[in-house]
Amino acid sequence: EVQLVESGGGLVQPGGSLRLSCAASGFTFSNYWMHWVRQTPGKGPVWVSRIKSDGSLTNYADSVTGRFTISRDNAKNTLYLQMHSLRAEDTAVYYCAKETDLSGNFIDHWGQGTLVTVSS
Amino acid sequence: EIVLTQSPATLSVSPGERATLSCRASQSISRNLAWYQKKPGQAPRLLIFGASARATGVPARFSGSGSETEFTLTISSLQSEDFAIYYCQQYNNWPLTFGGGTKAEIK
Numbered sequence: 001e002v003q004l005v006e007s008g009g010g011l012v013q014p015g016g017s018l019r020l021s022c023a024a025s026g027f028t029f030s031n032y033w034m035h036w037v038r039q040t041p042g043k044g045p046v047w048v049s050r051i052k053s054d055g056s057l058t059n060y061a062d063s064v065t066g067r068f069t070i071s072r073d074n075a076k077n078t079l080y081l082q083m084h085s086l087r088a089e090d091t092a093v094y095y096c097a098k099e100t101d102l103s104g105n106f107i108d109h110w111g112q113g114t115l116v117t118v119s120s
Numbered sequence: 121e122i123v124l125t126q127s128p129a130t131l132s133v134s135p136g137e138r139a140t141l142s143c144r145a146s147q148s149i150s151r152n153l154a155w156y157q158k159k160p161g162q163a164p165r166l167l168i169f170g171a172s173a174r175a176t177g178v179p180a181r182f183s184g185s186g187s188e189t190e191f192t193l194t195i196s197s198l199q200s201e202d203f204a205i206y207y208c209q210q211y212n213n214w215p216l217t218f219g220g221g222t223k224a225e226i227k
Contacts (some may be wrong), residue, residue, distance in 0.1 A: 004163070010166040035216075044124075044207055045164070047216040061215055100169070105211040106154040108175065 002026040002109040004096045009114030012066075016086050016118070022079040022096030022111060030074035033099035035107060036081045038092035038116075040082070049081065050099070062088075086118045122146050122210050124219035132227040139195040141222045143208035150186045152212035155184055155193045158205045158221075167206075168193065197223065 008020040020036070031094040036048040049060045057072050069082040079096055093113040100108040123146040133139045143153065151171035156164040166175040168184035171191060180197040195202055203226055208219040 002223070044126075044218040044220040045209075046218065059214065102169070104152055104169065106152075106166070106169050106209065107216075107217065108166050108169075110156075110165075112161070112163045 004098065004099060004111030004112045006094065006096050007116035009094065009116045011117045011119065012086055014087060014118055015061060015119050017082070017084045018086065018116060020081040020083070020094055020096075020114060020116070022034060022081075024077045024096075024098070025047055026077065027098070029072075029077040032074060032101065034070075034079045035093045035097040035099060036079075037107070037110075037114075038090075039095070040092045041069070045095070048094070051079070083116070086116075088118050090116065091118045092116060121215060122149060122213050122217050124208050124210055124217055126206075126208060126219035126222050129220070130223045130225060132225055133198050134227045135200060136197050139202075139222075139224055139225075141195075141199050141206055143186075143191040143192040143193070143219050145189045145191070145210055149210045149212035151187050152210055153186070153191050154183075154209045154211065155182075156207045156209065158207065164207070166223060176183075193226070 003025045005023045035050040037045045039045045051058045051070045067085045071080045095113045096111040097107040098109040125144045127141050127142045153171045155168040158164045164209045172184045183194045205223045
């Protein structure tokens with residue numbers, strides 16, 4: 001069974017930094033693209049970033065480019081999101097997600113999310 | 121960026137009734153659309169991909185249809201466990217984008 005467990009969320013002041021982690025199990029982590037998606041209450045999810053299976057390629061939403069860095073440690077089956085220069089509008093539940101191995105870039109498994117609150 | 125508009129925002133349905141949820145794309149996305157179910161405190165769950173293919177383990181009462189810009193998720197007979205929020209997502213163009221959701225609530 002695929003399991004994705006996020007951690008590292010919490011309260012941080014504007015301008016601060018936070019690193020999220022996602023522990024993956026139940027599948028061969030090193031074979032899959034992985035994503036971060038965030039969601040604020042009452043709104044639809046918003047894609048944040050993705051990373052290739054071997055870590056050689058990354059993509060970011062315009063809103064986080066230059067502030068967030070996605071990375072992975074395939075030996076530890078762990079995905080990361082390093083967040084700097086945090087803003088109030090970054091407040092959200094952050095989900096770790098696994099991309100399918102079928103045709104297309106859709107997400108086939110999600111974690112339960114970790115809450116990031118940016119406030120003074 | 122492709123905008124997905126879901127309607128209605130809230131759907132009030134009695135158990136056993138049919139529910140029809142709509143997702144409209146701002147431009148053609150072929151059949152590159154997925155549907156997810158979200159319940160409070162749970163991870164989102166993939167229901168449909170490729171506009172109409174059911175994911176593993178998804179009951180047959182869930183069906184998807186459509187192409188280009190108009191898509192529909194139909195739940196043929198709502199069960200108590202189906203009351204949740206449903207989101208569509210396109211993966212035809214980057215960035216991936218999601219709709220705002222339809223909440224299926226008990227009437």
